[in-house]
Amino acid sequence: MKIATWNVNSLKVRLPQVTGWLEAWQPDVLCLQETKLEDAHFPAGQLLEAGYHSIFHGQPAYNGVAILSREPAVAVQTGWSVEGDAQARLCSATFGDIRVLNVYVPNGQSLDSEKYAYKLRWLERLHTHVEEELARWPALVLLGDFNIAPDGRDVYDPEAWGEDVLCSPAERQALQGIQSLGLHDVFRQQYPDTRAWSWWDYRAGRFRRDQGLRIDLILACSTLLPRVCNVSIDRETRAAERPSDHAPVCLLLEDGS
DNA sequence: ATGGTAGCACGGCTA
Secondary structure: OEEEEEEOOOHHHHHHHHHHHHHHHOOOEEEEEOOOOOHHHOOHHHHHHOOOEEEEEOOOOOOOEEEEEOOOOEEEEEOOOOOOOOOOOEEEEEEOOEEEEEEEOOOOOOOOOHHHHHHHHHHHHHHHHHHHHHHHOOOEEEEEEOOOOOOHHHEOOHHHHOOOOOOOHHHHHHHHHHHOOOEEEHHHHHOOOOOOOOEOOOHHHOOOOOOOEOOEEEEEEHHHHHHEEEEEEOHHHHHOOOOOOEOOEEEEEOOOO
């Protein structure tokens, strides 16, 4: 079972790159963030021609999440379970024995912004939601664009970034709190000392100088860890023509028995 | 260098 996540920064612009990536990597499941598309404009037909079913939860211009899959999803859920959400940042589905939660965590903009307070509230809400989902689905993978670098190993210049947004203690603690429910950062588990990034700002030649952050994460519950074969960050796709500012991250799991 | 670039939508916001 191959499960991947990719913040595409507009699926309308990136559709050729996405279908190319599906062809090259052949994932069973690909979670997308920042599709920036209303549901009425989602290219489900073109993706089906490429061999993938879609579930999607979008809005005009901002946010938007989707899950593409070889097999049709079951137990699909968009947004939170009970209340509505104004911003399309979460969708979930089950494939085989695996529950997949795809998130686009708010960026937060800056520590003094109302958007940062919203980010912290959103993470609290996610904590509760993950707790509920784990009770129902023991084999769970939580993945997506977390807009949080877990620690200094995940930042090209931790001194310069300090405790700014994406690296602040409060959001890192919120992430740790969610992980304390029994979820493990599979990339970090596999590569304890590797400094690797999943996002490079378009500005200031950040990619050219390899100055990035690792904010796109795949968290797997303990029961799945023995099945982890490989985790990779596809830096080549960030280097390609007209790229998203994020690289895809891919997890390969052994099939369940 | 408190900028820079990209996307949405056509001015200014978001990242």
